[in-house]
Amino acid sequence: xxxxxxxxxxxxxxxxxxxxxxxxxxxxxxxxxxxxxxxxxxxxxxxxxxxxxxxxxxxxxxxxxxxxxxxxxxxxxxxxxxxxxxxxxxxxxxxxxxxxxxxxxxxxxxxxxxxxxxxxxxxxxxxxxxxxxxxxxxxxxxxxxxxxxxxxxxxxxxxxxxxxxxxxxxxxxxxxxxxxxxxxxxxxxxxxxxxxxxxxxxxxxxxxxxxxxxxxxxxxxxxxxxxxxxxxxxxxxxxxxxxxxxxxxxxxxxxxxxxxxxxxxxxxxxxxxxxxxxxxxxxxxxxxxxxxxxxxxxxxxxxxxxxxxxxxxxxxxxxxxxxxxxxxxxxxxxxxxxxxxxxxxxxxxxxxxxxxxxxxxxxxxxxxxxxxxxxxxxxxxxxxxxxxxxxxxxxx
Amino acid sequence: xxxxxxxxxxxxxxxxxxxxxxxxxxxxxxxxxxxxxxxxxxxxxxxxxxxxxxxxxxxxxxxxxxxxxxxxxxxxxxxxxxxxxxxxxxxxxxxxxxxxxxxxxxxxxxxxxxxxxxxxxxxxxxxxxxxxxxxxxxxxxxxxxxxxxxxxxxxxxxxxxxxxxxxxxxxxxxxxxxxxxxxxxxxxxxxxxxxxxxxxxxxxxxxxxxxxxxxxxxxxxxxxxxxxxxxxxxxxxxxxxxxxxxxxxxxxxxxxxxxxxxxxxxxxxxxxxxxxxxxxxxxxxxxxxxxxxxxxxxxx
Numbered sequence: 001x002x003x004x005x006x007x008x009x010x011x012x013x014x015x016x017x018x019x020x021x022x023x024x025x026x027x028x029x030x031x032x033x034x035x036x037x038x039x040x041x042x043x044x045x046x047x048x049x050x051x052x053x054x055x056x057x058x059x060x061x062x063x064x065x066x067x068x069x070x071x072x073x074x075x076x077x078x079x080x081x082x083x084x085x086x087x088x089x090x091x092x093x094x095x096x097x098x099x100x101x102x103x104x105x106x107x108x109x110x111x112x113x114x115x116x117x118x119x120x121x122x123x124x125x126x127x128x129x130x131x132x133x134x135x136x137x138x139x140x141x142x143x144x145x146x147x148x149x150x151x152x153x154x155x156x157x158x159x160x161x162x163x164x165x166x167x168x169x170x171x172x173x174x175x176x177x178x179x180x181x182x183x184x185x186x187x188x189x190x191x192x193x194x195x196x197x198x199x200x201x202x203x204x205x206x207x208x209x210x211x212x213x214x215x216x217x218x219x220x221x222x223x224x225x226x227x228x229x230x231x232x233x234x235x236x237x238x239x240x241x242x243x244x245x246x247x248x249x250x251x252x253x254x255x256x257x258x259x260x261x262x263x264x265x266x267x268x269x270x271x272x273x274x275x276x277x278x279x280x281x282x283x284x285x286x287x288x289x290x291x292x293x294x295x296x297x298x299x300x301x302x303x304x305x306x307x308x309x310x311x312x313x314x315x316x317x318x319x320x321x322x323x324x325x326x327x328x329x330x331x332x333x334x335x336x337x338x339x340x341x342x343x344x345x346x347x348x349x350x351x352x353x354x355x356x357x358x359x360x361x362x363x364x365x366x367x368x369x370x371x372x373x374x375x376x377x378x379x380x381x382x383x384x385x386x387x388x389x390x391x392x393x394x395x396x
Numbered sequence: 397x398x399x400x401x402x403x404x405x406x407x408x409x410x411x412x413x414x415x416x417x418x419x420x421x422x423x424x425x426x427x428x429x430x431x432x433x434x435x436x437x438x439x440x441x442x443x444x445x446x447x448x449x450x451x452x453x454x455x456x457x458x459x460x461x462x463x464x465x466x467x468x469x470x471x472x473x474x475x476x477x478x479x480x481x482x483x484x485x486x487x488x489x490x491x492x493x494x495x496x497x498x499x500x501x502x503x504x505x506x507x508x509x510x511x512x513x514x515x516x517x518x519x520x521x522x523x524x525x526x527x528x529x530x531x532x533x534x535x536x537x538x539x540x541x542x543x544x545x546x547x548x549x550x551x552x553x554x555x556x557x558x559x560x561x562x563x564x565x566x567x568x569x570x571x572x573x574x575x576x577x578x579x580x581x582x583x584x585x586x587x588x589x590x591x592x593x594x595x596x597x598x599x600x601x602x603x604x605x606x607x608x609x610x611x612x613x614x615x616x617x618x619x620x621x622x623x624x625x626x627x628x629x630x631x632x633x634x635x636x637x638x639x640x641x642x643x644x645x646x647x648x649x650x651x652x653x654x655x656x657x658x659x660x661x662x663x664x665x666x667x668x669x670x671x672x673x674x675x676x677x678x679x680x681x682x683x684x685x686x687x688x689x690x691x692x693x694x695x696x
Binding site: 007009010012013076079080082083084086196197198199201202203318321324328333334336337338339340341344345346347348349351352353354355356358359360363364367 | 418419421424444445446447448449450451453454455456458478479480482484485486487488489492515516517534544545546547573574576577578579592595596597598599617619620641643644645665666667668680692
């Protein structure tokens, strides 16, 4: 009898938690250390921080471990943790021109100001499953770690090709200089909206829309992009990418006593500029327009989708529903929380639904007795006829 | 703690009491209380609020939980039900969270609670003017079935333009012979705003109408709070010649306490226990049913 019989919900929950706890501790495998996640599963850790809206590599690793690798669950743990923390101060807005690139590509031109820097990427590595010997791999990893410890300055992992200031000029700067880009820098949204402190809805400023996308579920943004490119929505053009950068962004806060900027640390971010050739009747065909994407961590597909959606939203003027789709349907916690609530008991609502089905039948039978038909007769299949039972007795 | 105490760092001061197990800080509580006050002042109007991230999934009672946590004080006693049941897993989980993080007392008896948090039901016992009912709301927008655009929805509510809602009810009636809306039946509150009655059954709607208690509706995922203040009209939308119908099934009565049978003299909202040789019925409000049994009201 399902839920009705499930008395003692507290005991049942405690037992379920004990099962989870036991298999986490006693998984017939060695304990999962946090550095395994922060150093070896970087994309996973970055994604959880981005969707969790909190830059904290160690906490993200804890969340991933606790959530047994469920990305959205881990992002939820981070966000629920953050929402219990006090807000101590506001950061000084970071200037993306200060992002120290670890990787930078400009697909729009072969030769650009500054380098085309592949950096740490899997893009051009053949997708061949590594079936190498585990022991050899382990030995090679240990040797590499030992070598890196002896000569930390040679560590190729993070710093390969990393640029030093002054950082390369943006392609957008070149386009602006040559009067090829529409300038849509504006000053009517000066204070960035903190989306964790307001209920966003259509009509809210661009800073909020960008924040929503930066915190959105990666798959949701990619899907929204793709269904607009290929599917029926058709609110997007395919863009040319001006910049794809991954690098370290300095984070500063104003000193409470002196008022001077103080460096707190760095976070890694992915930045994308998407160049769009707008072709609307009221749009400037002699120039390009640009959409912007910036997300925490290394997550290029999310940043590209964001930049393309940003420019699409700009030209859309809130007409098509795309803005509502971005604002209201891309949050991973919202979508999966609501989807999974279907697992909760619904027997009150279901009883009410069955009652209406019976009410319709009663009404129909009454009308048929009176020889009246106020509404189209239903198509009754033999199976449905068999299923028809007197009111009050419903087969499961 | 004082600002002059040199042993306490400014950061610790700002961070306030880090030993607290509370899920909401005082600023968050204040914001929610303000939204609640606005909601009480404008019955049926959906007040936006920031909606904090809770340790329960969105869609699992995060809105109701935030209201309860913002209102609860040391003198309060909380009852939590899901489908009318205190022992359901979701009710148990939320009750545990509320009790563990606030230290508040809990009860299963509706009459003993100062705050009743619920999903999908209103208790069978009438609540008094010293009690608050907190309903968990999955979808706060009653007009979503006829309009999706949020800007247009705001206009419709602002102008009291519910024409399309009436048309959809009329079409339903013409097509199906009865109004087929099941739970979450749309109601006009205080003669002004159409409100989604969460998915509570139609059975429970008369219990909101001109009731002594305050009803607060929290939608955490959609970041809205709305309210039915005491003694406020809650009128289900229906036509003059089409009476509003609550859930009743002929011949059904609770197999435990007999509620619903002619000689019991009382009715309650029943849910079905399907069986191979015809279903049995049981009260959805388990505590109400248990009390009827233990008080000897029922001849067994």
